[in-house]
Amino acid sequence: MPSQPTTAERSREPRSLLAAARLCVLVDGGADARDFEDRVAGLVSAGVPLLQIRDKNLPDRVLLGRVRQALAVVQRQPTPRTLVIVNDRVDVAAAAGADGAHLGASDLPVTAARAILGPDRLIGCTAHDLAEADAANAAGADYLGVGPCFPSTTKAFAVQADREFLAAAARLPLPVFAIGGIVPQRLPELAALGIDRIAVAAAVTKAADPEAAARAFIDAIGTVQRRA
Amino acid sequence: MPSQPTTAERSREPRSLLAAARLCVLVDGGADARDFEDRVAGLVSAGVPLLQIRDKNLPDRVLLGRVRQALAVVQRQPTPRTLVIVNDRVDVAAAAGADGAHLGASDLPVTAARAILGPDRLIGCTAHDLAEADAANAAGADYLGVGPCFPSTTKAFAVQADREFLAAAARLPLPVFAIGGIVPQRLPELAALGIDRIAVAAAVTKAADPEAAARAFIDAIGTVQRRA
Numbered sequence: 001m002p003s004q005p006t007t008a009e010r011s012r013e014p015r016s017l018l019a020a021a022r023l024c025v026l027v028d029g030g031a032d033a034r035d036f037e038d039r040v041a042g043l044v045s046a047g048v049p050l051l052q053i054r055d056k057n058l059p060d061r062v063l064l065g066r067v068r069q070a071l072a073v074v075q076r077q078p079t080p081r082t083l084v085i086v087n088d089r090v091d092v093a094a095a096a097g098a099d100g101a102h103l104g105a106s107d108l109p110v111t112a113a114r115a116i117l118g119p120d121r122l123i124g125c126t127a128h129d130l131a132e133a134d135a136a137n138a139a140g141a142d143y144l145g146v147g148p149c150f151p152s153t154t155k156a157f158a159v160q161a162d163r164e165f166l167a168a169a170a171r172l173p174l175p176v177f178a179i180g181g182i183v184p185q186r187l188p189e190l191a192a193l194g195i196d197r198i199a200v201a202a203a204v205t206k207a208a209d210p211e212a213a214a215r216a217f218i219d220a221i222g223t224v225q226r227r228a
Numbered sequence: 229m230p231s232q233p234t235t236a237e238r239s240r241e242p243r244s245l246l247a248a249a250r251l252c253v254l255v256d257g258g259a260d261a262r263d264f265e266d267r268v269a270g271l272v273s274a275g276v277p278l279l280q281i282r283d284k285n286l287p288d289r290v291l292l293g294r295v296r297q298a299l300a301v302v303q304r305q306p307t308p309r310t311l312v313i314v315n316d317r318v319d320v321a322a323a324a325g326a327d328g329a330h331l332g333a334s335d336l337p338v339t340a341a342r343a344i345l346g347p348d349r350l351i352g353c354t355a356h357d358l359a360e361a362d363a364a365n366a367a368g369a370d371y372l373g374v375g376p377c378f379p380s381t382t383k384a385f386a387v388q389a390d391r392e393f394l395a396a397a398a399r400l401p402l403p404v405f406a407i408g409g410i411v412p413q414r415l416p417e418l419a420a421l422g423i424d425r426i427a428v429a430a431a432v433t434k435a436a437d438p439e440a441a442a443r444a445f446i447d448a449i450g451t452v453q454r455r456a
Contacts, residue, residue, distance in 0.1 A: 059334035060316065088288065091319035095340030106287035112323035116344060 014099040014122050017083050018143060021049035022221045024177050024199035025214060026087070029055035029066040039210065040070045044082045046214035052102050052124075052199070054087035063089065067096035085124060090116050100124065100142065105132060110139035126179075128161060133169045133176075144169060145199050148180025149190070152202070163193060170194030184220035191224045242327040242350050245311050246371060249277035250449045252405050252427035253442060254315070257283035257294040267438065268298045272310045274442035280330050280352075280427070282315035291317065295324035313352060318344050328352065328370065333360060338367035354407075356389060361397045361404075372397060373427050376408025377418070380430070391421060398422030412448035419452045 025048045030036045043051060051074075053067055067086055074082045085100045086093035090113045093101040100122030101113055113123050125136035126145045133144055146169045147161050160180070169176050170193055178190050179199040190198065200217060207213035253276045258264045271279060279302075281295055295314055302310045313328045314321035318341045321329040328350030329341055341351050353364035354373045361372055374397045375389050388408070397404050398421055406418050407427040418426065428445060435441035 060336050061334050064336060064340065089319065091317065091322070091336060091341070091344055094319070094344050095336055106289050108288050108292060108319060108323055112292065113319070116319055116322050 014083060014120065015142065017049065017080055017099075018122055018175060020080065021083060021175070022197050022225075023048055023214070023217055024050040024052055024085075024145075024179075024197070025204050026052045026054050026199060026201040027205055029053060029058045029063055033065065033069065036066055037069050037073060039205070040073050042211040043204070043214050044073055044077055046211045047218050048082055048214050049080070050083045050085065052085045052087055053098075054102075054201075056088070060089070060092060064092050064096055067092060067098050071096060071098060083122070085122060093117065093121070102126070102145070103141075110136060110141050114140055124177075127169065130165050130168050133165075133172060137172050137174055141174065143175040143177060143197075144172065145177045145179045146195070147178055149178045150181030150183075150186060152181035166190075166195060167193045184216055187220050187224045188227075191228060196221075196225065196228070242311060242348065243370065245277065245308055245327075246350055246403060248308065249311060249403070250425050250453075251276055251442070251445050252278040252280055252313075252373075252407075252425070253432050254280045254282050254427060254429040255433055257281060257286045257291055261293065261297060264294055265297050265301060267433070268301050270439040271432070271442050272301055272305055274439045275446050276310055276442050277308070278311045278313065280313045280315055281326075282330075282429075284316070288317070288320060292320050292324055295320060295326050299324060299326060311350070313350060321345065321349070330354070330373070331369075338364060338369050342368055352405075355397065358393050358396050361393075361400060365400050365402055369402065371403040371405060371425075372400070373405045373407045374423075375406055375427075377406045378409030378411075378414060380409035394418075394423060395421045412444055415448050415452045416455075419456060424449070424453065424456070 025043055051070060053070060055063055070084045074084055083099040085102050086098050087102045088107050090101045090108055094116050102124040103113060104126045110123055122142040124143045124145060125141040127133035127136055136144055146166055149161060175197055176195055177197040177199040178195045182198045182200050183203055204210050204213045253271055279298060281298060283291055298312045302312055311327040313330050314326050315330045316335050318329045318336055322344050330352040331341060332354045338351055338353060350370040352371045352373060353369040355361035355364055364372055374394055377389060403425055404423055405425040405427040406423045410426045410428050411431055432438050432441045
């Protein structure tokens with residue numbers, strides 16, 4: 001058996017796992033707890049390093065239960081385990097003991113979330129332009145989601161993020177995940193902009209075989225990395 | 229000028245203010261910040277001791293702004309100031325530095341909220357039956373909202389709380405606010421059940437003159453108290 005990490009190692013763990021994470025999959029909580037756990041287990045088994053649970057419809061207490069279920073799944077994993085981040089709900093993330101929270105422009109500010117989550121948990125921010133990206137970085141965000149990069153079926157976007165912004169965001173000193181309509185074939189285009197991390201939702205979760213779709217993304221990321 | 233309270237006095241302040249509070253008014257955040265501040269100032273000026281901000285529609289960051297506005301209003305008051313509680317959103321309450329959060333049966337559990345809010349801020353719970361009331365009390369809730377007591381225009385309730393439950397809740401060792409369709413004329417009926425605190429929404433906020441409506445409730449509470 002591997003030795004147990006020290007307290008100091010544990011406290012650094014989310015950030016070191018984040019540094020290695022190239023794929024974030026966004027999942028909803030779904031109608032059924034058992035189905036949710038199966039879906040999470042499938043994605044974890046596929047090697048997805050970062051799961052963001054995003055559900056604006058579930059009652060808070062049910063969402064809390066789903067996050068705890070996901071954490072129970074990843075705690076049974078061998079290391080490196082999958083990170084579990086909660087979209088929007090800083091209180092749910094804190095109550096569940098999740099690895100962090102992801103915030104959009106209309107959610108709580110980073111400083112407010114940091115006061116609740118403490119220094120060790122992760123705070124991700126969505127940025128639609130360089131001003132938002134710079135502000136999130138300055139406020140202490142741990143990573144950025146930038147986009148929307150391509151037309152997407154999950155959200156109807158009016159305007160796609162421009163390529164100059166994506167390239168500038170990629171030069172910021174924190175991990176940057178591109179989001180919005182990403183399929184494996186798009187990865188070289190993103191890599192050319194300097195972006196080597198992606199976040200996906202429907203392309204994995206609505207696939208006929210979500211686990212296979214996740215593996216296809218992970219393989220594609222590996223191929224692009226080896227070429228770089 | 230009155231002397232400043234010590235740190236220990238400040239930390240006890242929300243609970244001692246709660247002990248004296250007989251009226252809670254639920255307000256939404258509204259479409260307009262200026263209008264919201266005027267409404268809050270009117271209710272504060274009327275002497276409302278407890279405001280609960282309940283808004284499930286505003287973006288989180290806007291709700292946070294509204295709560296901060298309300299806190300700024302009450303901080304300009306002479307003591308005893310009005311308490312400001314946030315419905316549902318423990319993270320928003322914590323981020324704003326509100327006096328506490330109010331939780332329904334589908335919101336975060338009391339223990340989760342307590343871990344985020346700490347020992348000094350208030351946690352209120354809605355209870356629809358004695359099992360929920362007992363559980364909230366055992367979990368460390370600071371006060372209860374019990375009901376629905378009477379037909380209400382704010383929420384369409386299937387079943388009204390039975391009188392045995394209301395009387396039993398009134399005997400629990402924490403402040404109990406009756407809610408649901410309460411008008412001043414109902415207060416003697418509630419007092420006969422042992423309930424001397426009320427929470428109202430539309431009866432004040434949708435009144436032609438909300439400030440006058442709040443004063444009418446406060447007067448009626450005083451009259452019932454003097455008779456008791």
